[in-house]
Amino acid sequence: EDQVTQSPEALRLQEGESSSLNCSYTVSGLRGLFWYRQDPGKGPEFLFTLYSAGEEKEKERLKATLTKKESFLHITAPKPEDSATYLCALHKGAGGTSYGKLTFGQGTILTVHP
Amino acid sequence: DAEITQSPRHKITETGRQVTLACHQTWNHNNMFWYRQDLGHGLRLIHYSYGVQDTNKGEVSDGYSVSRSNTEDLPLTLESAASSQTSVYFCASSEVAVTDTQYFGPGTRLTVL
Numbered sequence: 001e002d003q004v005t006q007s008p009e010a011l012r013l014q015e016g017e018s019s020s021l022n023c024s025y026t027v028s029g030l031r032g033l034f035w036y037r038q039d040p041g042k043g044p045e046f047l048f049t050l051y052s053a054g055e056e057k058e059k060e061r062l063k064a065t066l067t068k069k070e071s072f073l074h075i076t077a078p079k080p081e082d083s084a085t086y087l088c089a090l091h092k093g094a095g096g097t098s099y100g101k102l103t104f105g106q107g108t109i110l111t112v113h114p
Numbered sequence: 115d116a117e118i119t120q121s122p123r124h125k126i127t128e129t130g131r132q133v134t135l136a137c138h139q140t141w142n143h144n145n146m147f148w149y150r151q152d153l154g155h156g157l158r159l160i161h162y163s164y165g166v167q168d169t170n171k172g173e174v175s176d177g178y179s180v181s182r183s184n185t186e187d188l189p190l191t192l193e194s195a196a197s198s199q200t201s202v203y204f205c206a207s208s209e210v211a212v213t214d215t216q217y218f219g220p221g222t223r224l225t226v227l
Contacts, residue, residue, distance in 0.1 A: 031213045032213055032215075034215065034216075036218075041221075042220055042221065043204050043206075043218035043219050043220050043221050044157075044204070044218045045218070046215055046216075046217060046218075049215055087156075087157070089157075091213040101159055101162070101172070102147075102157075102159070102216060104156045104157040105156065106156045107156065
């Protein structure tokens, strides 16, 4: 069965204290791994898509990386406005009933203190 | 700008009533999805559509229905609301391929008393 596990469940950082969030997965035939940011009371906001091991993408203070078993969201010198829940999700490749459906992790709640 | 909207944003209803949540997207996306988000369960897929007149059941479809009569809209109906359906509901859409990035609406918070 496809599984997506995010760790830690919650992370508290001081402003400027860099860290990483982890998303480990077990799936046969990964078709894409997605990172979303979700602010309280809002819908998930798309950040990145990664398709193959070794791929990296960056946006401001965020960098996402992908290996064959996990993805990391690195946050460099975070600011209080980076506080949010970060979700990862994956698409499985063709074949079987899961095709085209996103499987989400439980999320990591990030709090950045000034 | 193209967008995806949901209405109402908040709804309180009573057990047994029929409720319809609206989802409208102006991206001309083929694919539309409904999720519910609950503490401890994350986002779970309710129903999805890959085009006009196409609808499919997700992992938690019991008690819900959808219909797709045009590209822009995918309303979600709770036939007879139950307290277990108190949740936050999100609509999403993606462009063409079923594995394209999904973009989410702002959500509807539904309370069933």
